[in-house]
Amino acid sequence: MGKFQAKLFTLLLFVPIVLGIFGSCDKTPPKTGTLMDFVPQNTSMVFKISDFENLQADIENNSLLSKFEKTTPYLFFSENKILLKNLHPTSQSLFCINTINDSVSAYTFISKQTKNLFLPDSLKNKTIETLKLDDQSFQRITIDKQIAYSAIIDSVFVVSSSQQILLDILKGKTERGDTFKKVFNLPSSNEFTALIRGNKVAINDSTKVAFTSWSALDVAITPESFTATGITLATDSIPQLLNVFENQIPQQNDVSALVPTDALGAVSFTFNDAEKFQKNLRVFRGEKEAVQTTGIFGSVSEAGSIQFNNETAIFIKSIDAALTNDALARFVSAKSEFREIEISTFSEPELFQKTFSPFINSKKANYVFQVENFFVFTETEITAQQIISDFQINNTLKNTSYFKNTATDLSTASSLLIFKLQGDFSESISGFFNAKSGDAIKNISFEEFPLAALQFSFDRNFAHVTLSCKEAGGSSKSVSGTVSEKFNLKLDNAVLGNPQIFDNQNNGSNVVVQDVANKLYFISESGKILWTKNLGAPILGTIESVNISGNRHLAFATKDAFYLFDRNGKEAKGFPIKFKDNVTQPLSVFDYDNNFNYRFVIVQGKDVLMYDKTGKTVKGFGFNKAKSNIVQSPVHIRMGNKDYIVIAEESGKLNILSRVGKSRISVSKNFNFSEIPIAEEDNTFVVITKENTKERISQEGKISSQKLDVGSNYWFAINGNVKVTLDDNLLRINGKLTELPLGLYSKPYIFSINRNNYITITETQEKKVYVFDKNGDLLNGFPIYGTSAAGLGEGNGKNAKNIVVKGDVDRVILYSSN
Structure with missing residues (x-):
């Protein structure tokens, strides 16, 4: 009970502390015949307590109030704990605090006198004396050298740590201001109500100003929270800040x-x-x-x-x-x-x-x-x-x-x-x-x-x-989704294309980006530029991450070369491969059996060149030249136990080949190919034409057509069991529709990270980057700022992801998200 009393006093102080409200004086006469009649004059706080035992349990279990055990208020109450623990009110009681000076406070407890309210006979080391002073009779109670003063007035029991306060109450010098009476008599069903004399509120750390007169707050205490609701009143007699509203x-x-x-x-x-x-x-x-x-x-x-x-x-x-x-x-x-x-x-x-x-x-x-x-x-x-x-x-x-x-x-x-x-x-x-x-x-x-x-x-x-x-709880102090900026790096020149994440397996991830001077940057997660390469031409498409001899390498093509760099910026043996004729499509990388025995495909107009990981030409690939210019990077698709290489020509011809470059499926129809890559869906080849027609070709060569009711800004992407479409601002992920704000969007990209799939899309006018999971749910913390399509990769820690985007014209930003 002594510990509870100490926490109670902490609570009494904590309410005005957070409110920043206390001090003021209101003087007027008469009498109501209720507990309110005996509230000490100039009291700072009055607490109306309906259930003393429930309040005790609530306060002792509150993790915020439990922090104050070593403060002076605890010492103040511990000195009086024997007396206070023997108070057993069965109806509403009042607990009042008066500030005597900067270092001394006094309490007054008021309740209807009942049979078992206070039983001094059970106390040891006690002395109870009846005193008479200024024609007033009262008792002085001494327990283990600690003193309190009590009296029973009109069937009301009053005990105070201050003799003067008790004498003032006996003489009728009590709190009788009209504003106080208003707040005291406000209806409340709450078990614990705080009435606080409010003269000042802390607007900020350096300013406390006259704000209001009295506040009445219903206080709710749980193990993890402390809340209070009520009203506060101002008067017109003196300037009070509340009145400016x-x-x-x-x-x-x-x-x-x-x-x-x-x-x-x-x-x-x-x-x-x-x-x-x-x-x-x-x-x-x-x-x-x-x-x-x-x-x-x-x-x-x-x-x-x-x-x-x-x-x-x-x-x-x-x-x-x-x-x-x-x-x-x-x-x-x-x-x-x-x-x-x-x-x-x-x-x-x-x-x-x-x-x-x-x-x-x-x-x-x-x-x-x-x-x-x-x-x-x-x-x-x-x-x-x-x-x-x-x-x-x-x-x-x-x-x-x-x-x-x-x-x-x-x-x-x-x-x-x-x-x-x-x-x-x-x-x-x-x-x-x-x-x-x-x-x-x-x-x-x-x-x-x-x-x-x-x-x-x-x-x-x-x-x-x-x-x-x-109380926040374990992990709730971070931003929802725990998105944080890892670096915001200024390049020597404006960014060219979309920055990418380069995963280094056990070595974390890096950022790769090219600027308009064709310089390639390889950047650490902390924003340090590890190396640069002057390429002489823009990279076509995206940089591919490949595993050569157990180490990650960057593979890509420009208009005149095929490059293969390790993570230290060293060129692989036999690279770069230089070309006299222009490369016209981004590099294609095939790994038929997922055993890192790569095939790299270069397109030069109608010509197809295939290289192995040592830079040597692959012999035995029979498709060396198309009849018209090739309009997309060749694609490898596996259905069941069969491999297909798909090559689309400007003439509309679709070549579906075997590993060795021989025709595997004869396609009788020509297509007006769009930029959307040919993909596999439900064991069929899917072509989205410029007319927004969806063409399906079976493994037997049968063709079915579906006219799509979509706008001009349509995109289709599929990766395994994740299918994404974008129709202007309508994004569908595995059938779930998300209506994005109206705007101009980049194409959606699908990324696979730690066996999870994520979809990124950027609104380029408002510069907002969205990341969704495979269920079509927007990740917490998004959208974030960015001006380009976003690249995703593995971050440090479980479920961590790194997101890279272009910021300002010459800046690259790396974010981290859990």
Whole structure:
């Protein structure tokens, strides 16, 4: 019970700590004849407790409150534990805290007198004395040198650690303010309600301002969470910040979509009438002259700040970005571009502090950029780049599982929303304890509580309040899908084509990419350029990864050569093979029996050249020349125990050959071949023509045609048991339809990683990269930023994947996802 009492006191302090609310005084007379009659004057907190035993169990099992065992409040209660553990209320009781000075607090317990409420006869080492002072009679109880004072008044039992407080109660000096009575008498079915005198709220780490008068919160405690909901009241007699939201309709809070997951906190406030809101703030600050904002905030509905370790960023969210841009134009000068987003200097760095103080106190809004409807102002260009990067890869609070868990407690729209992240409570909490407790608090780790949220929604002359602090659990501190940026590398020149992942088996994966100067880069997972090669011409198609003598090699062709490099950039013996005539199709690689006995196929117009892994011409392949130009890279297809080599000609002829190049199936029909490679589906050869006709050829040469009801941007891909089609913005994966946002999409690609299949597709206008699994489900954390088709490969760790894309025109980005 003593341990419980210590946790109870911690709880009593924890509620106002997270709210940042306490202190104030309200004085008025009469009497109601209820427990409320005996609440001490100037009390800081009153707790209405319906079931003392249930509350005890809840608090002892709460992992957050259990962290405070070494703080002074525990010592305070342990000194009185014998008395407190012998209180057995059977009906509602009140527990009140009065702050005597910075290091001393006093408690008062109030309950209806019942037969077994307090049984001192069972106590050892006790002394009970009846005293009379100022014509008031009361008892002094001494147990093991610890003293408390009690009295029974009108069938109400009162015990306090302070003699003066008990005497004041006996003389009728109790809490009788009208606002207090309002919150005390609010109906509640909750077993535990906290009434908190609220004079100040911590808007940020450096600012605590007069906010409200009293709050009434229904507190819910589970082993993994601490939540509270209720209302808070302000008065008009003194300036209180809550009143600046008068006549403002709470708007939607979207800041969670902007806050990086490594931020320490964020503040969001909303308004529907910027002019009235600014006027209310000036009245609160006692100012007469208006700050000239040239209409910047006329189309803004949400504003606030994001706190980092050494910097504060400011944001505004516009309902009409064009209007806000126009209003900002005279204050900005373009400075640089990062990931196709312009970062400009801002000439009025103190504007937000002058306009929105005390909500915003930063005077260093030096840079500005826009992402969607957010305009973000930062102290440094580096912070601007980091926020842009995190936003584009969805590495933001909104995408975390712990935010989604907390969001179930919050309203989508509110007047004021305060986030504390990274379990960064210690500095804020330590100030509410005396000096002895400070170090104990600072040494407490709150990492398993990555988010605390406090929300106020103004409604007439009061506000709804929600507080939520939940334990995250094992792996939920990372971004949903755990997408993270591994590197963002600037090349010497603009990127050419699509970057690729090159898997090195046990050596991890690398990135291979070519620039417009035809330089080939081989890059480590950490972004280090391991080697480069000047090729003299663009690579045709994709680079193939092949296993030569147990080591991975890069195989590809340019218009005049066939290259084979090992992972150290060394050319394989016999390579490169140079050609006088132009190579006209990307390299084809066949591995008939999956035994690394490769056949490499080069196409030069009508001619077909086949090489082995030593660079020698394969003898005995009978198909050396087509009758017309070959329009696709030759394809190897295996059906049952038969191998087929398929070659499509410009004339429309389809050659289906055996391994040795002899005709294996005679095809009687000519086709108008599109760019979609010929594939195998249900033991038939599939040709998608330029007219969007699907032609099926059986192994007996029978042909069936199906006119596809699709648009011009159609693509068909199949790999084993995974089939993907794209019709404009309609993506189907194994029959499951996903209607993507309207846009311009790259062709979908299928990748096989650790026996799992994934599909990538990029919207090139909005620069969003999507990754789906074979069931057609979008992976958590996607879409992410990218301007090209994405390459996938194995990452470090179980189920880890690396994703490579082009970023800005000369940049390559590698992401990691679990």
